[in-house]
Amino acid sequence: SQQGEEDPQALSIQEGENATMNCSYKTSINNLQWYRQNSGRGLVHLILIRSNEREKHSGRLRVTLDTSKKSSSLLITASRAADTASYFCATDGKAGNTPLVFGKGTRLSVIA
Amino acid sequence: GAGVSQSPSNKVTEKGKDVELRCDPISGHTALYWYRQSLGQGLEFLIYFQGNSAPDKSGLPSDRFSAERTGGSVSTLTIQRTQQEDSAVYLCASSYRTGAYNEQFFGPGTRLTVL
Numbered sequence: 001s002q003q004g005e006e007d008p009q010a011l012s013i014q015e016g017e018n019a020t021m022n023c024s025y026k027t028s029i030n031n032l033q034w035y036r037q038n039s040g041r042g043l044v045h046l047i048l049i050r051s052n053e054r055e056k057h058s059g060r061l062r063v064t065l066d067t068s069k070k071s072s073s074l075l076i077t078a079s080r081a082a083d084t085a086s087y088f089c090a091t092d093g094k095a096g097n098t099p100l101v102f103g104k105g106t107r108l109s110v111i112a
Numbered sequence: 113g114a115g116v117s118q119s120p121s122n123k124v125t126e127k128g129k130d131v132e133l134r135c136d137p138i139s140g141h142t143a144l145y146w147y148r149q150s151l152g153q154g155l156e157f158l159i160y161f162q163g164n165s166a167p168d169k170s171g172l173p174s175d176r177f178s179a180e181r182t183g184g185s186v187s188t189l190t191i192q193r194t195q196q197e198d199s200a201v202y203l204c205a206s207s208y209r210t211g212a213y214n215e216q217f218f219g220p221g222t223r224l225t226v227l
Contacts, residue, residue, distance in 0.1 A: 027193040042116075042221055044218070045216065048215055102155040104152075112213075
Protein backbone atom coordinates (compact mmCIF):
# COMPACT_ATOMS: atom_id res chain seq x y z
CA SER A 1 0.00 0.00 0.00
CA GLN A 2 1.14 3.50 -0.68
CA GLN A 3 2.90 5.17 2.22
CA GLY A 4 3.44 8.79 1.28
CA GLU A 5 0.72 11.01 -0.06
CA GLU A 6 1.70 14.42 -1.38
CA ASP A 7 -0.55 17.42 -1.31
CA PRO A 8 -1.39 19.29 -3.46
CA GLN A 9 -1.26 17.12 -6.57
CA ALA A 10 -0.40 20.16 -8.65
CA LEU A 11 0.82 23.64 -7.78
CA SER A 12 1.36 26.63 -10.05
CA ILE A 13 3.14 29.74 -8.81
CA GLN A 14 4.94 32.80 -10.11
CA GLU A 15 8.69 33.00 -10.15
CA GLY A 16 9.99 34.44 -6.88
CA GLU A 17 7.13 33.06 -4.79
CA ASN A 18 7.55 30.30 -2.24
CA ALA A 19 6.22 26.80 -2.92
CA THR A 20 5.05 24.51 -0.15
CA MET A 21 4.33 20.84 -0.65
CA ASN A 22 3.08 18.47 1.99
CA CYS A 23 3.46 14.74 2.53
CA SER A 24 1.59 12.45 4.87
CA TYR A 25 2.48 8.88 5.69
CA LYS A 26 0.94 6.04 7.63
CA THR A 27 3.49 4.00 9.55
CA SER A 28 6.56 4.68 11.67
CA ILE A 29 9.65 5.70 9.75
CA ASN A 30 13.40 5.89 10.14
CA ASN A 31 13.72 8.76 7.74
CA LEU A 32 11.83 10.67 5.10
CA GLN A 33 13.31 11.86 1.85
CA TRP A 34 12.28 14.28 -0.86
CA TYR A 35 13.12 13.67 -4.49
CA ARG A 36 12.68 15.72 -7.63
CA GLN A 37 11.85 14.36 -11.07
CA ASN A 38 12.08 16.20 -14.36
CA SER A 39 10.09 15.05 -17.37
CA GLY A 40 9.18 11.63 -15.99
CA ARG A 41 12.73 10.32 -15.94
CA GLY A 42 15.26 9.66 -13.17
CA LEU A 43 14.75 11.04 -9.72
CA VAL A 44 17.25 13.26 -7.96
CA HIS A 45 17.64 13.13 -4.21
CA LEU A 46 17.05 16.53 -2.58
CA ILE A 47 17.13 16.08 1.15
CA LEU A 48 16.78 13.46 3.87
CA ILE A 49 15.38 14.12 7.31
CA ARG A 50 15.68 11.59 10.10
CA SER A 51 12.80 10.72 12.38
CA ASN A 52 14.49 12.48 15.32
CA GLU A 53 14.92 15.72 13.38
CA ARG A 54 12.24 18.38 13.09
CA GLU A 55 13.65 20.72 10.49
CA LYS A 56 16.41 20.71 7.92
CA HIS A 57 17.70 23.23 5.41
CA SER A 58 19.58 22.88 2.17
CA GLY A 59 20.02 26.00 0.08
CA ARG A 60 16.55 27.24 -0.85
CA LEU A 61 14.95 24.08 0.51
CA ARG A 62 13.44 23.74 3.96
CA VAL A 63 11.98 20.46 5.15
CA THR A 64 10.00 19.91 8.32
CA LEU A 65 8.94 16.66 9.88
CA ASP A 66 6.18 16.13 12.44
CA THR A 67 6.22 12.50 13.48
CA SER A 68 3.22 12.98 15.78
CA LYS A 69 1.13 13.97 12.75
CA LYS A 70 3.04 11.69 10.39
CA SER A 71 3.59 14.56 8.00
CA SER A 72 6.36 16.49 6.32
CA SER A 73 6.54 19.65 4.28
CA LEU A 74 8.96 20.84 1.62
CA LEU A 75 9.33 24.57 1.17
CA ILE A 76 11.14 26.00 -1.83
CA THR A 77 11.86 29.66 -1.33
CA ALA A 78 12.28 32.26 -4.07
CA SER A 79 11.22 29.78 -6.73
CA ARG A 80 12.68 29.80 -10.21
CA ALA A 81 11.35 28.52 -13.51
CA ALA A 82 14.00 25.79 -13.31
CA ASP A 83 12.29 24.44 -10.19
CA THR A 84 9.44 23.23 -12.39
CA ALA A 85 9.31 19.47 -11.80
CA SER A 86 7.49 16.77 -9.86
CA TYR A 87 8.41 16.38 -6.22
CA PHE A 88 8.04 13.11 -4.34
CA CYS A 89 8.36 12.20 -0.72
CA ALA A 90 9.61 8.74 0.15
CA THR A 91 9.72 6.90 3.43
CA ASP A 92 11.87 4.15 4.79
CA GLY A 93 10.32 2.18 7.61
CA LYS A 94 13.24 -0.09 8.40
CA ALA A 95 16.93 0.22 9.16
CA GLY A 96 19.44 -0.34 6.41
CA ASN A 97 18.91 -0.43 2.68
CA THR A 98 15.27 -1.10 1.99
CA PRO A 99 12.99 -0.07 -0.82
CA LEU A 100 11.58 3.38 -0.40
CA VAL A 101 7.84 3.87 -0.58
CA PHE A 102 6.94 6.83 -2.76
CA GLY A 103 3.86 8.99 -2.99
CA LYS A 104 2.31 10.10 -6.27
CA GLY A 105 4.07 13.42 -6.20
CA THR A 106 3.28 17.10 -6.50
CA ARG A 107 3.68 18.63 -9.92
CA LEU A 108 5.11 22.13 -9.48
CA SER A 109 4.97 24.69 -12.26
CA VAL A 110 6.88 27.92 -11.77
CA ILE A 111 5.85 30.57 -14.25
CA ALA A 112 8.44 33.14 -15.28
CA GLY B 113 32.12 9.56 -10.93
CA ALA B 114 29.62 7.80 -13.16
CA GLY B 115 26.04 7.56 -12.01
CA VAL B 116 23.52 4.80 -12.47
CA SER B 117 23.02 3.95 -16.11
CA GLN B 118 20.18 2.10 -17.77
CA SER B 119 19.69 0.68 -21.21
CA PRO B 120 17.92 0.95 -23.48
CA SER B 121 16.50 4.40 -22.83
CA ASN B 122 13.42 3.53 -24.85
CA LYS B 123 11.97 0.19 -25.85
CA VAL B 124 8.96 -0.44 -28.06
CA THR B 125 7.78 -4.02 -28.28
CA GLU B 126 4.80 -6.00 -29.40
CA LYS B 127 2.44 -7.66 -26.98
CA GLY B 128 3.61 -11.15 -26.13
CA LYS B 129 7.32 -10.52 -26.70
CA ASP B 130 9.95 -10.76 -23.98
CA VAL B 131 12.08 -7.74 -23.03
CA GLU B 132 15.26 -7.28 -21.01
CA LEU B 133 16.13 -4.05 -19.28
CA ARG B 134 19.62 -3.41 -17.96
CA CYS B 135 20.91 -1.43 -15.01
CA ASP B 136 24.51 -0.56 -14.17
CA PRO B 137 24.66 0.70 -10.58
CA ILE B 138 27.24 3.02 -9.10
CA SER B 139 30.45 1.15 -8.40
CA GLY B 140 30.65 0.09 -4.77
CA HIS B 141 26.93 0.31 -4.10
CA THR B 142 25.74 -2.89 -2.55
CA ALA B 143 22.01 -2.32 -2.90
CA LEU B 144 20.09 -2.17 -6.17
CA TYR B 145 16.40 -1.49 -6.65
CA TRP B 146 13.93 -1.66 -9.52
CA TYR B 147 10.83 0.53 -9.60
CA ARG B 148 8.08 1.07 -12.13
CA GLN B 149 6.33 4.35 -12.80
CA SER B 150 3.16 4.54 -14.83
CA LEU B 151 2.16 7.83 -16.43
CA GLY B 152 1.41 10.46 -13.81
CA GLN B 153 1.87 8.04 -10.95
CA GLY B 154 4.36 7.54 -8.16
CA LEU B 155 7.00 4.86 -8.10
CA GLU B 156 6.00 1.26 -7.56
CA PHE B 157 8.63 -0.95 -5.94
CA LEU B 158 9.41 -4.13 -7.88
CA ILE B 159 12.49 -5.87 -6.50
CA TYR B 160 15.52 -5.16 -4.34
CA PHE B 161 18.98 -6.75 -4.15
CA GLN B 162 21.30 -6.31 -1.18
CA GLY B 163 24.76 -7.81 -1.43
CA ASN B 164 24.66 -11.59 -1.55
CA SER B 165 21.35 -11.87 0.25
CA ALA B 166 18.28 -13.32 -1.41
CA PRO B 167 16.46 -10.54 -3.27
CA ASP B 168 13.23 -9.04 -1.98
CA LYS B 169 10.80 -9.86 -4.78
CA SER B 170 7.70 -8.80 -2.94
CA GLY B 171 6.85 -6.05 -5.42
CA LEU B 172 6.92 -8.07 -8.62
CA PRO B 173 3.40 -7.88 -10.09
CA SER B 174 3.36 -11.34 -11.68
CA ASP B 175 5.54 -14.32 -12.48
CA ARG B 176 6.20 -12.80 -15.89
CA PHE B 177 8.62 -10.46 -14.13
CA SER B 178 12.04 -11.58 -12.96
CA ALA B 179 15.39 -9.98 -12.24
CA GLU B 180 18.97 -11.03 -11.80
CA ARG B 181 22.02 -9.32 -10.45
CA THR B 182 25.27 -10.84 -11.64
CA GLY B 183 28.48 -10.48 -9.69
CA GLY B 184 26.87 -8.04 -7.30
CA SER B 185 26.85 -5.36 -9.97
CA VAL B 186 24.83 -5.25 -13.20
CA SER B 187 21.17 -6.18 -13.02
CA THR B 188 18.73 -7.29 -15.68
CA LEU B 189 14.96 -7.04 -15.35
CA THR B 190 13.15 -9.43 -17.66
CA ILE B 191 9.49 -9.21 -18.57
CA GLN B 192 8.13 -12.22 -20.38
CA ARG B 193 5.08 -12.22 -22.64
CA THR B 194 4.66 -8.47 -22.29
CA GLN B 195 1.19 -6.98 -21.92
CA GLN B 196 0.01 -3.46 -22.69
CA GLU B 197 -0.35 -2.73 -18.98
CA ASP B 198 3.41 -3.29 -18.63
CA SER B 199 3.97 0.00 -20.47
CA ALA B 200 5.72 2.32 -18.04
CA VAL B 201 9.06 3.84 -17.17
CA TYR B 202 11.26 1.34 -15.37
CA LEU B 203 13.67 2.98 -12.96
CA CYS B 204 16.72 1.48 -11.33
CA ALA B 205 18.42 2.88 -8.26
CA SER B 206 21.42 1.95 -6.16
CA SER B 207 22.60 2.89 -2.71
CA TYR B 208 25.58 2.38 -0.43
CA ARG B 209 24.79 0.60 2.75
CA THR B 210 24.85 3.29 5.44
CA GLY B 211 22.62 1.98 8.17
CA ALA B 212 19.47 4.02 8.55
CA TYR B 213 20.49 6.39 5.78
CA ASN B 214 19.16 5.24 2.47
CA GLU B 215 19.79 7.88 -0.19
CA GLN B 216 19.12 6.22 -3.48
CA PHE B 217 20.69 7.27 -6.75
CA PHE B 218 18.46 6.78 -9.75
CA GLY B 219 19.21 6.02 -13.34
CA PRO B 220 17.42 7.86 -16.17
CA GLY B 221 14.98 5.02 -16.65
CA THR B 222 13.83 2.87 -19.55
CA ARG B 223 10.55 3.85 -21.15
CA LEU B 224 8.80 0.66 -22.21
CA THR B 225 5.92 0.79 -24.66
CA VAL B 226 4.00 -2.39 -25.40
CA LEU B 227 1.89 -2.13 -28.53
